Amino acid sequence: MIASEVRALFAVASRxxxxxxxxxxxxxxxxxxxxxxxxxxxVVTRRGAQALQYGSAQGDPDxxxxxxxxxxxxxxxxxxxxxxxxxxxxxxxxxxxxxxxxDPGDVVLTEGPTYVTAINTFAAYQARIVHVPxxxxxxxxxxxxxxxxxxxxxxxxxKLLYTVPTFQNPGGITLTAQRRAEVVxxxxxxxxxxxxxxxxxxxxxxxxxxxxxxxxxxxxVVYLGSFSKxxxxxxxxxxxxxxxxxxxxxxxxxxxxxxxQSMFTQLSVEHYLxxxxxxxxxxxxxxxYRERRDAMLDALAASMPVGARWTRPDGGFFVWLTLPGGVxxxxxxxRAIAARVAYVPGxxxxxxxxxxxxxxxxxxxxxxxxxxxxVERLAQVITAELxxxxxxxx
Amino acid sequence: MIASEVRALFAVASRxxxxxxxxxxxxxxxxxxxxxxxxxxxVVTRRGAQALQYGSAQGDPDxxxxxxxxxxxxxxxxxxxxxxxxxxxxxxxxxxxxxxxxDPGDVVLTEGPTYVTAINTFAAYQARIVHVPxxxxxxxxxxxxxxxxxxxxxxxxxKLLYTVPTFQNPGGITLTAQRRAEVVxxxxxxxxxxxxxxxxxxxxxxxxxxxxxxxxxxxxVVYLGSFSKxxxxxxxxxxxxxxxxxxxxxxxxxxxxxxxQSMFTQLSVEHYLxxxxxxxxxxxxxxxYRERRDAMLDALAASMPVGARWTRPDGGFFVWLTLPGGVxxxxxxxRAIAARVAYVPGxxxxxxxxxxxxxxxxxxxxxxxxxxxxVERLAQVITAELxxxxxxxx
Numbered sequence: 212m213i214a215s216e217v218r219a220l221f222a223v224a225s226r227x228x229x230x231x232x233x234x235x236x237x238x239x240x241x242x243x244x245x246x247x248x249x250x251x252x253x254v255v256t257r258r259g260a261q262a263l264q265y266g267s268a269q270g271d272p273d274x275x276x277x278x279x280x281x282x283x284x285x286x287x288x289x290x291x292x293x294x295x296x297x298x299x300x301x302x303x304x305x306x307x308x309x310x311x312x313x314d315p316g317d318v319v320l321t322e323g324p325t326y327v328t329a330i331n332t333f334a335a336y337q338a339r340i341v342h343v344p345x346x347x348x349x350x351x352x353x354x355x356x357x358x359x360x361x362x363x364x365x366x367x368x369x370k371l372l373y374t375v376p377t378f379q380n381p382g383g384i385t386l387t388a389q390r391r392a393e394v395v396x397x398x399x400x401x402x403x404x405x406x407x408x409x410x411x412x413x414x415x416x417x418x419x420x421x422x423x424x425x426x427x428x429x430x431x432v433v434y435l436g437s438f439s440k441x442x443x444x445x446x447x448x449x450x451x452x453x454x455x456x457x458x459x460x461x462x463x464x465x466x467x468x469x470x471x472q473s474m475f476t477q478l479s480v481e482h483y484l485x486x487x488x489x490x491x492x493x494x495x496x497x498x499x500y501r502e503r504r505d506a507m508l509d510a511l512a513a514s515m516p517v518g519a520r521w522t523r524p525d526g527g528f529f530v531w532l533t534l535p536g537g538v539x540x541x542x543x544x545x546r547a548i549a550a551r552v553a554y555v556p557g558x559x560x561x562x563x564x565x566x567x568x569x570x571x572x573x574x575x576x577x578x579x580x581x582x583x584x585x586v587e588r589l590a591q592v593i594t595a596e597l598x599x600x601x602x603x604x605x
Numbered sequence: 606m607i608a609s610e611v612r613a614l615f616a617v618a619s620r621x622x623x624x625x626x627x628x629x630x631x632x633x634x635x636x637x638x639x640x641x642x643x644x645x646x647x648v649v650t651r652r653g654a655q656a657l658q659y660g661s662a663q664g665d666p667d668x669x670x671x672x673x674x675x676x677x678x679x680x681x682x683x684x685x686x687x688x689x690x691x692x693x694x695x696x697x698x699x700x701x702x703x704x705x706x707x708d709p710g711d712v713v714l715t716e717g718p719t720y721v722t723a724i725n726t727f728a729a730y731q732a733r734i735v736h737v738p739x740x741x742x743x744x745x746x747x748x749x750x751x752x753x754x755x756x757x758x759x760x761x762x763x764k765l766l767y768t769v770p771t772f773q774n775p776g777g778i779t780l781t782a783q784r785r786a787e788v789v790x791x792x793x794x795x796x797x798x799x800x801x802x803x804x805x806x807x808x809x810x811x812x813x814x815x816x817x818x819x820x821x822x823x824x825x826v827v828y829l830g831s832f833s834k835x836x837x838x839x840x841x842x843x844x845x846x847x848x849x850x851x852x853x854x855x856x857x858x859x860x861x862x863x864x865x866q867s868m869f870t871q872l873s874v875e876h877y878l879x880x881x882x883x884x885x886x887x888x889x890x891x892x893x894y895r896e897r898r899d900a901m902l903d904a905l906a907a908s909m910p911v912g913a914r915w916t917r918p919d920g921g922f923f924v925w926l927t928l929p930g931g932v933x934x935x936x937x938x939x940r941a942i943a944a945r946v947a948y949v950p951g952x953x954x955x956x957x958x959x960x961x962x963x964x965x966x967x968x969x970x971x972x973x974x975x976x977x978x979x980v981e982r983l984a985q986v987i988t989a990e991l992x993x994x995x996x997x998x999x
Contacts, residue, residue, distance in 0.1 A: 239657040247657070248649035251869075255642035263633040263641070263837035299693060302864040310729075328864060335704075335861045443657035445868040467729045468862070470696040470722060474839040475645075476867055 224553035230585030232507075232572040233553040235380065235528055237440050241499055243492070247443075250483045251475075258478055266474040268466035269458075270297025270450070274481040278450050281484075282436065285412050286426035290452050296461045297472050301410060301435040301449035306332050307464040308371075308406060308433060308451065313338045318362055318369040322350060324531065324560030324569070326380045326408065329373055333562075339367070340562035347522065349376060349386030352393035359401045369403050376424055378411040378527025381560050381571035385525060388422065395428040404457075410437040410449075411527035413493055416501040430454055438480055440528070441493060446476045500528070506579035507572065507586055514590035516597055521572075528575035531557075533568055536597050540570045543596055552588040618947035624979030626901075626966040627947040629774065629922055631834050635893055637886070641837075644877045645869075652872055660868040662860035663852075664691025664844070668875040672844050675878075676830060679806050680820035684846050690855045691866050695804060695829040695843035700726050701858040702765075702800060702827060702845065707732045712756055712763040716744060718925065718954030718963070720774045720802065723767055727956075733761070734956035741916065743770060743780030746787040753795045763797050770818055772805040772921025775954050775965035779919060782816065789822040798851075804831040804843075805921035807887055810895040824848055832874055834922070835887060840870045894922065900973035901966065901980055908984035910991055915966075922969035925951075927962055930991050934964045937990055946982040 224231040254262050269275070275292035282290050298304040313319060315337035321329065323342025333340050341362065344354030355372075362369050372394070376386035386394070398405050407424045415421065425434035437449035451461055465472075483489065507530055511521055518535025532554075534540065541556035557569030572589075574582045618625040648656050663669070669686035676684050692698040707713060709731035715723065717736025727734050735756065738748035749766075756763050766788070770780035780788070792799050801818045809815065819828035831843035845855055859866075877883065901924055905915050912929025926948075928934065935950035951963030966983075968976045 236659055240654050242653070242657060244649055244653040247653065248646040251649060252642040252646035255638055255645060259636070259638040259641065260634050261839075263636060263839035265630055265833075265838045299863040299867070303862060306862045328861070331861045335858070439659075443869075444659045444865075445655075445657035447863065447865075447867040464729070467722070467725045468697060468700045469693040469841065471838075471841075473693070473841040473867060473870055475837070475873075476870060479869075 223548055229548060229551045229553055230577055230581050230588065231553045232574070232577070232582070232585050232589070233555050234576055235573055236576045237444060238496070238499060238576060239443050239445070241496060242443060243487075246487055247483065250486065251479045254475065254478045254482050262475045262478045264474060266471040266477065268471050269462045270295070270472055271474065271477045271481065274448075274477045275450075277481055277484050278436065282423070282434070282452065285409070285420050286422035287434065287452070288426070289429060294452055294455060294458050296451045296453070296458055296465060297477060298449045298451060298465065299447040299469065299472060300439055300444065301408060301437040301451075302328060302332070303465075303468070304435045304449055304451035304461070305329060305406070305408065307461050307468065309333060309336045309338065310464050311457070311460045312370045312404065316368070318367045320355070320358065320369060320372040320403070321562075322374055322379065322382070323563075324381050324557060324566055325373065326375055327555075327559050329408070330560075330562050333373070342561060342563060342565070343372070345382070345384065347384060349379070349384050349390055350374060350394055352390055352397060355394060356397050359397065359403070363401070369401065371404050371406050372398050373406045373408065374424075375408045377409055377421060378414065378524055379529070380411070380527070381529050381555070382531040383522045383524030383527055383529045384531075385421070386424075391424045392427065395424060395431050399431050405432045406435065407432050408435045410440050413441050414497055414500055415526040416497060416504060417525045425452065433457060441496070442480060442483065442489070446480055447473070448476055448480045500575060503574040503577070503579050503582050506582040507574040510583045510586035514587050516590070516594050519593065528573050530572045530574065532570050532572055533557075534593060536600050537568060538593065538596055538600070539567050541567065543592065546596070547589060547592045550588045550592045552585045552592070554589065617942055623942060623945045623947055624971055624975050624982065625947045626968070626971070626976070626979050626983070627949050628970055629967055630970045631838060632890070632893060632970060633837050633839070635890060636837060637881075640881055641877065644880065645873045648869065648872045648876050656869045656872045658868060660865040660871065662865050663856045664689070664866055665868060665871040665875060668842075668871045669844075671875055671878050672830065676817070676828070676846060679803070679814050680816035681828065681846070682820070683823060688846055688849060688852050690845045690847070690852055690859060691871060692843045692845060692859065693841040693863065693866060694833055694838065695802060695831040695845075696722060696726070697859075697862070698829045698843055698845035698855070699723060699800070699802065701855050701862065703727060703730045703732065704858050705851070705854045706764045706798065710762070712761045714749070714752065714763060714766040714797070716768055716773065716776070717957075718775050718951060718960055719767065720769055721949075721953050723802070724954075724956050727767070736955060736957060736959070737766070739776070739778065741778060743773070743778050743784055744768060744788055746784055746791060749788060750791050753791065753797070757795070763795065765798050765800050766792050767800045767802065769802045771803055771815060772808065772918055773923070774805070774921070775923050775949070776925045777916045777918030777921055777923045778925075779815070785818045786821065789818060789825050793825050799826045800829065801826050802829045804834050807835050808891055808894055808922075809920040810891060810898060811919045819846065827851060835890070836874060836877065836883070840874055841867070842870055842874045891920075894969060896973050897968040897971070897976050900976040901968040904977045904980035908981050910984070910988050913987065922967050924966045924968065926964050926966055927951075928987060930994050931962060932987065932990055932994070933961050935961065937986065940990070941983060941986045944982045944986045946979045946986070948983065
């Protein structure tokens with residue numbers, strides 16, 4: 212079980228002496244706690260009868276309107292609140308979407324590597340997960356087209372292309388603007404719905420956020436968003452923006468799954484966005500994560516042995532590191548933890564056993580100094596590993 | 606669509622001039638809002654870094670321990686927090702349980718009538734829903750045994766018996782203690798897991814709460830609980846208590862469905878139970894609902910035409926009313942709404958089209974005076990309906 216391995220790892224990695232470059236936890240301690248406390252208390256005193264009651268399966272209309280404003284930051288200017296479904300994090304949106312669209316044996320295309328819990332969700336519905344080739348510019352359109360031809364020849368039913376196109380988890384990679392258009396066009400022709408999962412898009416380190424795939428393809432894309440990385444994952448407020456027919460099915464699925472979302476967390480997020488300087492706080496978060504990203508990239512450049520390769524993210528939480536010499540990162544993990552640093556082995560981010568020499572490094576949670584220490588410890592472990600291999604080989 | 610009919614109905618019934626005996630919304634305005642506001646603010650100021658972060662898929666350990674204390678009020682004294690999975694209301698527990706156990710075509714047994722959203726959930730997983738006979742003492746054991754023999758002869762795979770044994774939704778009926786033991790024994794022999802859904806058990810009008818089925822059958826029952834009726838549905842905090850092997854599968858399913866529950870709402874409920882006089886407040890709720898129940902039963906006795914029959918609940922939210930003369934309650938609903946009273950037609954609580962002459966009346970939300978007015982308006986509509994039928998017949 213991939214998920215249980217990750218859990219076991221996180222249990223060990225949470226010990227204080229270990230620098231965890233493993234988790235994807237946002238830096239919630241950067242939030243102004245007094246302001247959050249005042250917000251949630253106000254929601255109860257002012258709108259308690261509504262906040263503590265059942266809500267609709269689609270989610271609170273005021274929050275859905277505000278979500279449309281948030282999506283406009285990434286170029287989605289035509290979204291209507293009626294097309295938004297509020298979900299328990301974007302994970303639930305992904306689960307409901309899979310429930311609605313995927314029958315056992317259906318193909319779901321994903322990047323390789325891809326988000327680990329998406330793999331679990333697709334697998335739970337007995338989808339066949341097929342990875343599309345990617346490079347430092349994201350999904351490779353020719354590779355996608357070729358893959359679709361091969362699958363069509365097999366008679367496979369391809370339902371979804373699942374992509375995290377911006378500051379990808381786990382690669383940190385961003386799909387270029389030109390490729391976005393190509394990917395949508397290829398999928399449209401093949402009758403494949405694009406699922407754009409975008410939890411990190413607003414955490415850009417190079418100025419304004421980029422343009423979402425959905426901004427230019429309203430009929431072909433289901434867009435998944437989340438406040439988990441831009442506000443707080445403990446609220447569990449995410450959403451899907453979908454074409455109307457899909458929205459209606461998602462609402463029915465949500466009702467059957469949990470009846471309604473928490474009105475309390477929905478109104479809390481809505482009230483926070485309405486009354487707090489959230490845009491300013493986002494800038495602060497971008498600064499914070501950029502500093503940590505810089506610390507990681509600097510330390511990697513200074514300490515990694517020859518032959519190691521890594522991605523250089525322009526936003527988000529993650530760097531993808533690939534080692535030379537056939538090192539098995541899963542087998543190496545206990546030695547890393549003994550050296551007081553943790554990461555997630557790359558194999559968990561593939562459905563097909565790839566990624567054995569890679570790992571995901573996250574810089575989102577530890578302060579910059581700890582990130583640097585962690586990478587240096589890791590470099591020592593890797594160097595020792597490579598030396599040992601050389602010895603055995605010679 | 607049963608669910609969409611109910612939604613459309615609720616939209617109309619929410620107009621202020623209409624007495625809604627339709628909804629199952631608890632009386633959250635009875636909560637001490639200042640105390641709730643203080644609680645949720647304290648959770649953020651004292652434990653913000655935890656409350657606003659991701660949690661585990663199984664739920665917060667402190668809350669799970671407190672849930673075990675709550676279940677002890679109904680005789681479940683052996684529950685361990687490790688066997689509890691916190692869910693987004695007990696609805697999510699039901700959804701995950703169905704996902705884990707039910708394959709398309711499998712049989713799920715339920716009371717008839719039964720909880721409408723449970724029907725939707727089972728149908729979403731393509732279960733075959735079969736109603737077990739019930740009377741004023743709940744499920745009829747002989748009828749259950751006979752049903753199981755018939756299904757076994759057919760070669761059907763019966764997976765679950767879903768029951769709301771205490772103050773049932775929609776019947777208001779409670780399964781007697783003797784029958785509880787018989788039902789468990791029959792299901793155990795047939796290899797059928799009993800799902801005891803118990804959101805209303807603590808809302809007894811006749812003294813102390815009764816004994817849960819689970820209290821005497823730890824290996825045969827998955828118990829579903831909720832704070833939606835005893836605290837606030839807007840928190841979306843429910844749970845499942847299950848045998849260890851089932852718990853592990855529910856946790857994996859929860860992770861795939863929503864990653865983790867809201868830590869904020871979990872810690873809010875936990876802190877509220879730890880610091881507020883919840884047991885006293887529960888007594889207040891029981892008084893409040895008993896007064897409304899009395900108003901409904903008195904008004905039914907005073908105004909219903911001869912031949913109408915109704916249940917007499919000892920707790921919970923609902924009365925089940927059955928009309929004479931073949932009245933179709935769904936066809937009659939627009940006339941009731943024109944007379945400014947709403948109810949839920951009985952047919953929605955069956956998977957097989959039964960219940961056409963019945964309706965669910967809820968007394969949980971409107972004040973007693975409004976409940977009385979609503980029943981009187983309803984009696985006039987029914988009386989007119991019966992007179993019309995007599996005229997046509999003669």
